[in-house]
Amino acid sequence: MRQFPPDFLWGVATSAYQIEGATRVDGRGESIWDRFAATPGKINDKSDGSVACEHYRRWPEDIELMRWMGLKSYRFSVAWPRILPEGRGRVNVAGVDFYSRLVDSLLGAGIEPFVTLYHWDLPQVLEDQGGWPVRATGDAFVEYADVMSRALGDRVKRWITHNEPWCISVLGYGNGEHAPGHKDWTKALATSHTLLLSHGKAVQVIRSNVQRAEVGITLNLTPGEPASPSPEDADACRDFDGGFNRWFLEPLYGRGYPLDVVEDHVKAGRIPSASLDFIQDGDLKTIAEPTDFLGVNYYSRAVLRSNRIPEEKNAPRTVHVSPDKTDMDWEVYPKGLTQLLVHLQTEYKPGPLYITENGCAYSTGPSADGRVHDVKRVDYLRTHLEACSDAIAQGVNLAGYFAWSLLDNFEWAYGYEKRFGLVYVDYATQQRIPKDSAHLYRDVVAQNGLDVEQAA
Ligand code: FCB
Numbered sequence: 168m169r170q171f172p173p174d175f176l177w178g179v180a181t182s183a184y185q186i187e188g189a190t191r192v193d194g195r196g197e198s199i200w201d202r203f204a205a206t207p208g209k210i211n212d213k214s215d216g217s218v219a220c221e222h223y224r225r226w227p228e229d230i231e232l233m234r235w236m237g238l239k240s241y242r243f244s245v246a247w248p249r250i251l252p253e254g255r256g257r258v259n260v261a262g263v264d265f266y267s268r269l270v271d272s273l274l275g276a277g278i279e280p281f282v283t284l285y286h287w288d289l290p291q292v293l294e295d296q297g298g299w300p301v302r303a304t305g306d307a308f309v310e311y312a313d314v315m316s317r318a319l320g321d322r323v324k325r326w327i328t329h330n331e332p333w334c335i336s337v338l339g340y341g342n343g344e345h346a347p348g349h350k351d352w353t354k355a356l357a358t359s360h361t362l363l364l365s366h367g368k369a370v371q372v373i374r375s376n377v378q379r380a381e382v383g384i385t386l387n388l389t390p391g392e393p394a395s396p397s398p399e400d401a402d403a404c405r406d407f408d409g410g411f412n413r414w415f416l417e418p419l420y421g422r423g424y425p426l427d428v429v430e431d432h433v434k435a436g437r438i439p440s441a442s443l444d445f446i447q448d449g450d451l452k453t454i455a456e457p458t459d460f461l462g463v464n465y466y467s468r469a470v471l472r473s474n475r476i477p478e479e480k481n482a483p484r485t486v487h488v489s490p491d492k493t494d495m496d497w498e499v500y501p502k503g504l505t506q507l508l509v510h511l512q513t514e515y516k517p518g519p520l521y522i523t524e525n526g527c528a529y530s531t532g533p534s535a536d537g538r539v540h541d542v543k544r545v546d547y548l549r550t551h552l553e554a555c556s557d558a559i560a561q562g563v564n565l566a567g568y569f570a571w572s573l574l575d576n577f578e579w580a581y582g583y584e585k586r587f588g589l590v591y592v593d594y595a596t597q598q599r600i601p602k603d604s605a606h607l608y609r610d611v612v613a614q615n616g617l618d619v620e621q622a623a
Pocket residue numbers: 182185330331334387464524571578579587
């Protein structure tokens with residue numbers, strides 16, 4: 168048995184737009200994902216989040232599922248356009264009430280709410296006024312953080328400001344794969360800055376509103392490995408790690424932006440010059456506001472091969488990508504999680520770490536016996552929990568693990584094609600069926616550990 172620390176926080180994670188549906192109900196305003204999904208060609212299966220898992224109506228059933236799993240915590244996000252339909256100013260009481268009831272019921276079920284403020288559903292009106300590249304959007308976010316932390320702060324202690332600034336800036340404003348769909352790297356970099364700055368300010372605001380608050384940010388971190396020992400591959404790895412990981416970690420932990428990353432962007436022709444004129448005096452200090460934890464979303468690693476020299480001139484590959492991949496085409500590589508956690512702890516000393524997302528897409532549906540035998544997900548979950556336990560054994564202060572996701576849901580630009588849930592959702596009937604992985608997770612939580620003998 169691999170035992171976890173006694174107060175380890177076992178949970179699952181979801182996000183508002185991916186599960187709630189009810190996008191036009193009770194005064195909710197339009198979000199950038201409503202607009203983006205309605206734009207032809209943006210979502211693979213032409214779907215949107217207007218129905219999703221109908222969680223807005225079915226949340227009592229979903230809490231029941233979590234109670235059945237014995238979970239200690241639930242990480243969910245608040246839909247900003249439900250709270251402030253015009254982005255700022257007027258508060259929509261019906262929206263606040265929805266989350267307030269959810270929080271009360273979670274607490275009643277013995278499940279601690281862990282709230283993410285921004286998981287990608289910016290009010291469309293704010294995008295119309297310039298979106299994340301402009302500082303005013305950051306100010307609006309801080310006002311929203313103020314409204315929510317006042318409304319729920321008597322009951323919610325753990326807060327995440329932003330989920331995955333890399334995705335918001337690069338996918339949303341750099342390559343246009345996500346809402347709002349811009350392809351402009353200058354905007355992407357400005358976006359990352361607004362996000363980090365508004366994070367720092369929101370940390371201060373939440374702390375002032377909530378007694379014993381614990382506030383942090385969630386980053387999607389992907390460790391890179393050079394495909395060979397050649398200097399070119401080492402440089403490709405530095406470049407990847409810089410843009411993906413260090414660009415966010417370094418300023419958050421007081422080291423400022425890594426300038427090699429800016430040079431990479433200039434060299435690649437993504438931005439015209441190395442000037443970062445969106446940074447103002449004092450910003451870097453605000454961004455580095457100390458936090459209570461770091462949230463880590465881990466799915467896979469990246470193996471980097473240089474494209475600066477011809478393949479035949481490069482050193483032979485020594486690191487091979489395993490053919491074991493999920494439906495996202497992401498390599499299954501649990502060791503990367505241990506390496507990442509150890510690296511974060513030694514390099515940045517972030518205090519407690521939480522895995523705020525970890526999971527895999529496999530399309531497995533119900534068998535003739537009515538159950539969902541998601542063998543591959545069971546394996547993924549096991550090996551990644553082992554990787555967490557290895558990290559803890561190496562001294563990492565890992566305080567909790569949140570599986571992505573409670574339910575199959577709207578996977579952004581992929582629509583409903585990718586199923587990440589521990590619980591299967593039949594979208595025609597909205598029936599929920601706990602998969603074998605949910606049963607495994609239930610055992611793990613009950614034992615506060617992983618039975619390794621059983622796995623062999
Ligand atoms: C993360 C997102 C989450 C989900 C998973 C698969 O990047 O935070 O909403 O889409 O990936």
